[in-house]
Amino acid sequence: MHYLKLLQNLLKLNIQMSLAYRADTVVNILLNLMWLGWELLGLSIIFNNTETLGGWGPGELIALLGVFRLVNTLMAALIWPNTEKFNQSIRDGSMDYTLLQPVNSMFLTTFSRITVWRIWDLVLAIILIVVGINMSGDITTPLSTLTFILLAVSGAIVIYSLWIVLIALTFWFTKFDNNVTILQALLDAGRYPVTVYPVWLRIIVTFIIPIAVATTIPLQALRGDLEISRVLIFIGVGIVSFWIASNVWKAGLKRYSGASS
């Protein structure tokens, strides 16, 4: 309850901040629409040459693009701005203040910056998913929709956890500013369905770099070609990765308090 109220406060604060930079907000929304056009163009070029991509038709790929953008929204709305803030606070020492507040420091690090206008992205992503699914003619049931949502959340948590681990490494290395560039590079692999990649790469993408969990797999659930046991495994992966991340974070804090001056 307390954390919800805190989140509400942070959200309000961030809305105020983004209102202060009007031009910035407008330009960003326009730029974003342009990117979407570019991505759709890319897809149409692919389908001028082939009927399916790894067994996925055009509608399904548009839906996948939607899920991909959902993940991207998470990146752009929370992960990017908070990384910037985090790296800066390590450099200028204001991290000390964050740690001395009677609130979970991982929570504060996650939500102190929220790029509010990215809400448009969210809407856009959902439109893409709905339109894509309709185009593909796949049959969705309430159950498959629910699994889709669960898996998407679980996938988001996997990516979030990966992020936490990456920025927590800063506690050990002090200068690790490209922590999120790595994450973005990994994430870009999720733009196409994992079945496009050769088997060895698919294994890496699915398990070692669990980005696919956040994009392809939820969509597979929506199409109904995912067994229940695998659904449970992927949800488990989300829980475990969150657990690992919060422990790495704790260890990082310990390291910070042991070594910094």
Next chain:
Amino acid sequence: MSTESIFVEQLSKTYKVPEREGGFGAAVRSFFKRKYKDVNAVQKVSFRIEPGEIVGFLGPNGAGKTTTLKMLSGLLHPTGGKANVLGFTPWELKPDYLRSMTLVMGQRNRLSWDIPAADSFLLNQAIYRLPDNEYKKTYKELDELLELEPLMKKPVRNLSLGERMKCEIAAGLLHRPKVLFLDEPTIGLDITGQARIREFLREYNRRTGATILLTSHYMADVTALCERIIIIHHGNLKYDGGINDLSRRIAPFKLIGIRLSEADSHDLSGYGSEVQNEEDAEKRYIRVRADEVTRVTSRLLADLPIHDITIADPPIEDVIERAFNE
């Protein structure tokens, strides 16, 4: 259960610092194999502070002041020793502890630059779970003492350094902490700015009975606020006691000031070492050991055409300076 606010025993902190020689070759070698050097930032420091005390924590740069404050606030784990603040072990970072203390660092910003301080204050209210009426009461009090209201609506980046510091300090006090750790709270401020913060701290301490441990490079801060000082140097405790006793213990000297009725050409070196004093050009000052003051004074009176004579303690700044250099 002890009664003191702050209890420190044999507290020590050793850092491992990577070390290498200058030059390209050394840089490459150290990339593969790091050498570390132990730096003893704080060595077996012990003291206790009673509730409501204002204690000045002094020492030259690198003496270990900030390290000690960071350990006491809970940011750093010590390598040895114990500390207890308000019954808590600081580095366990218990929320109840964090709600009853504050750390204000003059060189670091707590407030967000892009938004008015008022908004950051509200966030703090949420973080510390302060009920509305309590928050408003505290804010009103702080406003009364620091005249915050005109500063609250402007983005923090548009405030002057002095104005920002007022807001920073207020932000650190909204939750009515019982213990204040202040690291250079007046750094960079002009004389009036310093005086205002000082006045505020004294009044705050009087009203709330909060315990304050403060470091500062401005001796005026210390002499105005603290009856007691703790001096550390190279991580070791050098002095802990009354500020007035310091001159007796560390530098038992007095300053004799004389004004001569004739031209000032007399050589005073036979009486004691002469000290420069720009504020009072008409007088000449000599530093004399305390137990020789009477003898030297009577000699001066006998030997020279003296118009006026004063005997005083040396300024505390000089005394502390000497204490550092010993």
